[in-house]
Amino acid sequence: MRHRDRNRIIKTFVQWKLGYPTQIDKIAAGQYIVQTDANVATFLYDVNGGSIQVVKRDAVRQLR
Numbered sequence: 001m002r003h004r005d006r007n008r009i010i011k012t013f014v015q016w017k018l019g020y021p022t023q024i025d026k027i028a029a030g031q032y033i034v035q036t037d038a039n040v041a042t043f044l045y046d047v048n049g050g051s052i053q054v055v056k057r058d059a060v061r062q063l064r
Contacts, residue, residue: 001026001032005030008047009024009047012045012052013034013043016052019037021035021036033055042056
């Protein structure tokens with residue numbers, strides 16, 4: 001994972017008050033699965049487009 005991407009993910013999630021990212025896993029170029037300390041949901045984050053989507057845990061297993 002690029003350091004720049006990691007910083008952008010942390011900044012975005014804290015800014016949107018979604019919590020501090022505790023686990024960030026890269027699944028594709030520019031796409032990450034993110035889990036935070038304040039939210040039980042799992043998020044799909046696209047660094048290039050800046051989109052954040054809530055995904056189910058079943059979908060996470062399929063994406064990895």
